[in-house]
Amino acid sequence: MVKMYYNEDADLKVLEGKKVAVIGYGSQGHAQAQNMRDAGLDVIVSELEGTPNYEQAVKDGFEPKTAAEAAKEADVIQILLPDEVQKKVYYSEVEPNLEAGNALVFSHGFNIHYGQIVPPADVDVYMVAPKGPGHLVRRVYTEGFGVPALIAIYQDATGNAKDFALAHAKGVGGTRAGVIETTFEEETETDLFGEQAVLCGGTTELVRAGFETLVDAGYQPEIAYFECLHELKLIVDLMYEGGIATMRDSISDTAEYGDLIAGKQVINDKSREAMKKLLTDIQEGEFAKQWLLENQVGRPGYNRKKAIDEDHLIEKVGAELRSKMNYLD
Numbered sequence: 001m002v003k004m005y006y007n008e009d010a011d012l013k014v015l016e017g018k019k020v021a022v023i024g025y026g027s028q029g030h031a032q033a034q035n036m037r038d039a040g041l042d043v044i045v046s047e048l049e050g051t052p053n054y055e056q057a058v059k060d061g062f063e064p065k066t067a068a069e070a071a072k073e074a075d076v077i078q079i080l081l082p083d084e085v086q087k088k089v090y091y092s093e094v095e096p097n098l099e100a101g102n103a104l105v106f107s108h109g110f111n112i113h114y115g116q117i118v119p120p121a122d123v124d125v126y127m128v129a130p131k132g133p134g135h136l137v138r139r140v141y142t143e144g145f146g147v148p149a150l151i152a153i154y155q156d157a158t159g160n161a162k163d164f165a166l167a168h169a170k171g172v173g174g175t176r177a178g179v180i181e182t183t184f185e186e187e188t189e190t191d192l193f194g195e196q197a198v199l200c201g202g203t204t205e206l207v208r209a210g211f212e213t214l215v216d217a218g219y220q221p222e223i224a225y226f227e228c229l230h231e232l233k234l235i236v237d238l239m240y241e242g243g244i245a246t247m248r249d250s251i252s253d254t255a256e257y258g259d260l261i262a263g264k265q266v267i268n269d270k271s272r273e274a275m276k277k278l279l280t281d282i283q284e285g286e287f288a289k290q291w292l293l294e295n296q297v298g299r300p301g302y303n304r305k306k307a308i309d310e311d312h313l314i315e316k317v318g319a320e321l322r323s324k325m326n327y328l329d
């Protein structure tokens, strides 16, 4: 059984007297910076002046700096920029301000694993990767809990990188739930695979395909929305709390039989082959190349596909229903 690290395994004192810079105040940045500040760490943030997230950082009580200023001042520099801009900002603003003994921290291994950022040998390089969206990393922390996290040590120049990583994970709330040690390679490749094949790509396509099947067959779009999207959260909540078996205990035997006979017709051998191809493309760097090139040419494919998806009937029906339903506590 894998070793899990909890609060008692991490000592915030190892970061005492150290300034932590969070560069990028977005989904993860706003969450991790506030969580670490609440945990008593000395946190500064960097954000682009004049942007909504800059204003949010000010509203949250920070005085946002440039990435260069933050890197110069801090001992621990956490890069929570979009993966596709990290290389540019790192080499132009962060690296020139690194000092021996600093720590460079990531929450996803993309830029290190695919060789976009090659840090100097005299700094620690580690990862603290919450396994959840940033806004829930903050929400759950304020409720007294934590989102589980991964840590990975890429470079241990000081000999203390793991202690720093565990303390950092404690600061963001990860050790409240549990922390597992991995590698930059394993986190990068599994995270990319998960967000493409299961969490985001696979699930959104499954939801849209189910919705379209019902709507094309003449059923009310609202009914299709309830069945294929809204209820999915409730089903997944049960899986989250107690595994697939717990979810199956709660649904009807009729639904469970349907689950058992239909699942493999939808996610069939062809689907599994497609998943393996996605993983191969990730492992061989094909996805990374495609994503970095897409950004270099202004995201034509991303923008077109995003526009089509955001114009989908399921978005319109969902917005209408969410405006009418009393469901969020």
Ligand SMILES: NC(=O)C1=CN([C@@H]2O[C@H](COP(=O)(O)OP(=O)(O)OC[C@H]3O[C@@H](n4cnc5c(N)ncnc54)[C@H](OP(=O)(O)O)[C@@H]3O)[C@@H](O)[C@H]2O)C=CC1
Pocket: 023, 024, 025, 026, 027, 028, 029, 046, 047, 048, 051, 052, 053, 066, 067, 079, 080, 081, 082, 083, 085, 089, 107, 108, 129, 130, 131, 132, 133, 134, 135
């Ligand atoms: N989103 C998530 O839940 C998770 C993300 N991660 C990882 O965390 C990292 C950050 O991702 P995420 O939080 O989603 O990113 P976001 O895009 O949400 O936030 C990045 C922030 O950095 C800002 N920014 C861009 N350029 C600069 C700059 N030059 N100087 C300062 N700030 C800048 C962006 O501003 P603007 O928007 O105006 O460009 C934005 O506010 C990535 O490595 C990601 O893979 C890991 C786990 C989960």
Ligand SMILES: CC(=O)[C@](C)(O)C(=O)O
Pocket: 130, 131, 132, 133, 134, 191, 195, 199, 200
């Ligand atoms: C939330 C998370 O970990 C994702 C989906 O992999 C991401 O946003 O990068």
